[in-house]
Amino acid sequence: MSGEGARLPRLESAGLDGWMVRLFDQIEESNLAWITPLTRRCEAAFGDALVDLVPSYTTLLVVFDPLRLSPEEARRRLLALLGDLAPDEQAEAGEVRELPTWYDERVGPDLARVAEHTGLSVEAVIDCHAGTLYRVFALGFAPGFAFMGLLDERLEVPRLATPRQRVPVNSVAIAGRQTAAYPTVTPGGWNLLGRTSARLFDRDREGFSLLAVGDRVRFVPVDRPAFEAQGGDTTPMKAGR
Amino acid sequence: MKSVMKRAMQRVTNSETNKYTVIGFRVERAGPLAQLEDAGRFGMRRLGVTQGGPADLHGWAWANHLAGNPWGTAALEITFGGLTLVAERDLTLAVAGADLGATLDGQALPLWQRVQCCKGQRLAFAMPANGLRAYLAVAGGFAAEPVLGSVACVVREGLGGFDGRGSKLAEGDRLAVGEPSSAGASLNAAPDEVRIDYRAPARLSLLPGAQVGDFTGQSLFQAFNAAWCVDDRADRMGVRLTGPRLQCRVGSLVSEGIGLGAVQVPPDGQPIALLNDRQTIGGYPRLGALTPLAASRLAQCLPGQEVRMVAASSERALVAYRHFRANFIG
Numbered sequence: 101m102s103g104e105g106a107r108l109p110r111l112e113s114a115g116l117d118g119w120m121v122r123l124f125d126q127i128e129e130s131n132l133a134w135i136t137p138l139t140r141r142c143e144a145a146f147g148d149a150l151v152d153l154v155p156s157y158t159t160l161l162v163v164f165d166p167l168r169l170s171p172e173e174a175r176r177r178l179l180a181l182l183g184d185l186a187p188d189e190q191a192e193a194g195e196v197r198e199l200p201t202w203y204d205e206r207v208g209p210d211l212a213r214v215a216e217h218t219g220l221s222v223e224a225v226i227d228c229h230a231g232t233l234y235r236v237f238a239l240g241f242a243p244g245f246a247f248m249g250l251l252d253e254r255l256e257v258p259r260l261a262t263p264r265q266r267v268p269v270n271s272v273a274i275a276g277r278q279t280a281a282y283p284t285v286t287p288g289g290w291n292l293l294g295r296t297s298a299r300l301f302d303r304d305r306e307g308f309s310l311l312a313v314g315d316r317v318r319f320v321p322v323d324r325p326a327f328e329a330q331g332g333d334t335t336p337m338k339a340g341r
Numbered sequence: 342m343k344s345v346m347k348r349a350m351q352r353v354t355n356s357e358t359n360k361y362t363v364i365g366f367r368v369e370r371a372g373p374l375a376q377l378e379d380a381g382r383f384g385m386r387r388l389g390v391t392q393g394g395p396a397d398l399h400g401w402a403w404a405n406h407l408a409g410n411p412w413g414t415a416a417l418e419i420t421f422g423g424l425t426l427v428a429e430r431d432l433t434l435a436v437a438g439a440d441l442g443a444t445l446d447g448q449a450l451p452l453w454q455r456v457q458c459c460k461g462q463r464l465a466f467a468m469p470a471n472g473l474r475a476y477l478a479v480a481g482g483f484a485a486e487p488v489l490g491s492v493a494c495v496v497r498e499g500l501g502g503f504d505g506r507g508s509k510l511a512e513g514d515r516l517a518v519g520e521p522s523s524a525g526a527s528l529n530a531a532p533d534e535v536r537i538d539y540r541a542p543a544r545l546s547l548l549p550g551a552q553v554g555d556f557t558g559q560s561l562f563q564a565f566n567a568a569w570c571v572d573d574r575a576d577r578m579g580v581r582l583t584g585p586r587l588q589c590r591v592g593s594l595v596s597e598g599i600g601l602g603a604v605q606v607p608p609d610g611q612p613i614a615l616l617n618d619r620q621t622i623g624g625y626p627r628l629g630a631l632t633p634l635a636a637s638r639l640a641q642c643l644p645g646q647e648v649r650m651v652a653a654s655s656e657r658a659l660v661a662y663r664h665f666r667a668n669f670i671g
Contacts, residue, residue: 112550112551113548113549113550113551113629113630113655114550114598114600114603114630115548115550115600115601115602115603115629115630115631115632116548116630116632116633116655116658116659116662117600117601117633118598118600118630120551120597120598122551127595139387151383151384152383152384152385152386152387152392153386153387154386154387154597154598154599154621154622155387155598156595156596156597156598156622157595157596157597158595158597159595159597159598160598161386161597161598161599161600163386163600166659166662166663167663167666170655170659171655171659172655238596238622239387239388239389239621239622240389240596240620240621240622240623241389241620241622242389242497242498243385243388243389243390243498243500244388244389245389246389247596284498284499301388303488303489303500308385308388308390308489309388309389312387312388313387
C-alpha cells in the first residue's frame with residue numbers, strides 16, 4: 101500500500117454487505133478510545149440497516165443490509181461518521197473484570213515449560229501473569245473468547261507446535277503477547293497456566309459474554325479451596341495432553 | 342441492532358415451558374448432517390458468535406417460499422443425504438436446493454415445488470445426485486426456542502437447533518413445527534430459471550478486496566483465470582480450493598472481522614472461501630469476498646468439482662442480489 105490509499109482511517113470493501121473501517125496499523129491500547137465510539141455511532145447512524153459490527157485490534161467491520169443500503173450509501177454514511185469522530189476517554193477507562201484463577205500444574209500443564217522457556221520460576225510466571233491489567237482487544241475464535249493483551253514481554257512464548265484436541269473449559273492461557281481464557285471446550289494451541297472459576301459465556305445472562313471489547317481484566321490468583329468454593333472445576337488434565 | 346439484542350435477551354429470560362409440542366416429523370435415520378437453519382444469528386459477532394444460517398441461501402429461500410413461509414423461517418438443511426423422516430401429521434412441504442435422491446414412500450419426490458405429505462409417510466434423502474445441500478421447508482416452519490435471537494444451528498458453538506445446544510439431528514428426534522400462516526403460498530412451483538444445475542461449471546462472482554494489491558501479478562492472474570478444484574476439506578466454516586499456489590507479499594495481518602464469502606489465502610497459497618459458520622475474526626490476507634449468491638453456489642459444490650472466480654462489480658452484484666430477494670417480498 102502506498103500514497104493516497106495508505107492514509108488512515110480508510111474504508112476497504114468487505115463484500116456486498118460490508119465495509120472494513122481501518123483506523124490503525126499497529127496494536128495499541130489507545131486504539132480502543134477511537135474504535136469504541138465509532139462502534140456506538142454506527143449503531144445510531146445505521147439503525148435497522150445495521151446487521152453486525154465486529155470490532156478488532158485496529159479495525160471495525162461494519163455489516164449492513166444490502167436491501168436497505170447500497171455499498172455506496174453505506175460508504176457515505178461511514179465517511180460522515182469518520183469526518184468528526186472524536187476519541188472517548190471514558191472508553192479508555194473500560195470496565196474492570198476480575199477472573200479468579202487457580203494457577204496449578206494440574207490444570208495448567210504448561211506452567212513448568214513456560215518457566216523453563218522464560219528462565220523464570222513458576223512463582224514468578226504466576227506473579228507476572230497476574231500482575232498485569234489487560235485490555236480486551238477483540239472477541240473471536242469461539243463465543244466469549246476474549247483476546248487480551250499486552251502480556252509482559254518476559255512471558256512471551258510461542259504457541260504449541262501441535263495444538264491440543266481438547267482444551268478444558270475456563271483454561272487460562274498465553275501465546276505471544278496475548279492471554280485468554282477458554283469459554284468452551286475447543287481445540288487450542290495456547291500455553292495453559294491455570295483455570296478460572298468465572299463463567300465466561302452464559303446464554304442465560306444479559307449480554308451473554310462476561311468480557312467485551314475494551315474491558316480491563318485482572319487475573320486474581322486463588323488457592324484450591326477458594327477456587328472450589330467458587331465452583332471452579334478441579335478435574336486435572338490428562339498427563340501429556 | 343440494539344433491538345435485536347434486546348429481543349434476544351427477552352427470549353432468553355422468558356424461556357418458559359416448552360411450547361414446541363406440535364410434532365411434524367420423527368427422525369428414523371439421521372444421516373451425516375441435518376440441521377435447523379433460519380436466516381442466521383445477527384448482532385452477536387462482536388461476542389465471537391458466528392452468523393450460521395443456510396449455507397445455500399438460494400435453495401433455503403425457495404424451499405420456504407414454496408411452502409408458503411415468510412423470509413427467515415426455519416428450514417432443515419440436509420447435507421449429503423442419508424436422512425429418513427416419518428411424518429407425524431399431514432404436512433405441506435417443499436424441498437429445494439440439491440437433488441439428494443429424495444423419495445416419499447419410495448416414489449421420487451418432485452423438487453422445487455409444493456408437495457402434500459400425509460401422516461405416516463416416509464420422506465427419505467439418499468445421496469447427492471446434483472448438489473450437496475437440500476432444504477426441506479414445511480408450511481409454518483420448523484419450530485424451536487431461539488438462542489441469542491436465532492434457531493440457526495451451529496454445531497461448533499453449541500448454539501441453536503431443535504435442542505438449543507447446536508445438535509445436528511439424531512435418530513429418534515421429534516421435530517416440532519409451527520402454525521402455517523393463513524395467507525399460504527402463492528406459487529406452486531419455482532420457475533425453471535431458478536432451478537440450478539449444480540453440476541454445471543460454477544462461476545463465482547468475487548468482489549476484490551483492499552489486499553488484492555498485495556498479491557503478485559501472476560497470482561492475481563491465476564486467481565481469476567485458473568480452474569480451482571473444490572477440496573474435500575470443506576464444511577460450513579469454509580471451502581478450501583486447490584490449484585496454483587498464490588503468493589501474497591503479506592503473510593498474515595492483525596486479526597480483523599471476516600465477512601461471509603471472504604476468500605482468504607493462508608501461507609500455503611491455497612484459497613479458503615469462508616461460509617456461514619466461519620470464525621468471526623481472522624488474520625490471513627484476502628483476495629476479496631464472494632457475493633452472497635456466489636457463496637451459496639459454492640456451498641452446493643462437491644469435492645473434486647471445478648469452479649472459477651470472476652471479478653465482479655458491487656453495482657452488478659447488488660442488482661443480482663436485490664433481484665433474488667425480490668422473489669420473496671410480500
